[in-house]
Amino acid sequence: MTLAKIPLAGVIGHPIAHSKSPMLHGYWLKHYGINGHYIPLDVAPENLEATLRQMPKMGFVGANVTIPHKERALEIADQVTDRATLIGAANTLIFLEDGKILADNTDGYGFIQNLRQNAPDWDPASGPAVVLGAGGAARAVIASLLDVGVPEIMLTNRTRTRADQLREDFGARVKVVEWVQAGNVVEDGATLVNTTSLGMTGKPELRVPLDGLRKETLVTDLVYAPLHTDLVNAAKSKGCMTVDGLGMLLHQAVPGFERWFGPRPEVTPELRRVMLQ
Secondary structure: OOOOOOOEEEEEEOOOOOOOHHHHHHHHHHHOOOOOEEEEEEOOHHHHHHHHHHHHHHOEEEEEEOOOOHHHHHHHOOEEOHHHHHHOOOOEEEEOOOOOEEEEOOHHHHHHHHHHHHOOOOOHHHOOEEEEOOOHHHHHHHHHHHHOOOOOEEEEEOOHHHHHHHHHHHOOOEEEEEHHHHHHHHHHOOEEEEOOOOOOOOOOOOOOOOOOOOOOOEEEEOOOOOOOOHHHHHHHHOOOEEEOOHHHHHHHOHHHHHHHHOOOOOOOHHHHHHHOO
16 A cells, blocks of 8 residues: 655745744644645755755645745746736745646735735725835735725835836836825825835834824734734724734735645634734
């Protein structure tokens, strides 16, 4: 009798010890009774391609990639989904049976699902979105917001040239606003998204004036450490609907887990409790 191979997946970064993904996928593997493993892999940039090419031979069915490998993983991949191409980065890799690598990006999916689950009355078409930051996370957020029907995105970043590049990539529905003017456009947004690391534990504060923030605006912060950032707390005090960043991490993991291990996992209150321990 031949025993079935134990499916392996993991998350590749440099560093990687801080990642919550092993806890997340480990919870689902146990919950669904799957005999598989998901492990953290600290891989230096110069070793990324050799590692990825070897992993299918070692029994890996796929992997997540995080900082600093998201753009490079896209270049290495043999096949790339449309959304990964649009975002310009990969966060989810599927190793096909012939050993080829398929690159996808589920960050935008995770972002939208987090809003839909935690702010079910949110209407993307109700008005412009104000997006703070123009890094890799912003690309995923902008792509997904445009996809679900947000009419206009007012994008602002401390370095103007990065915002201008996104305007060029995504088109006329993206308007660039000077960082010093961010507080002035907050009142125009139906949705406000912080995609920067400002406000994260150990990082500088997010210093955008929120005086004009309307209580009808949905406010979400991709930062989830701390879970309740100063932005989220300030928005709550003004009566806004707020969505924290943890749900995006949980939802972006769903498509990868399904491709690698079979069941489509659910993001439940119990899972959130486990992840916050």
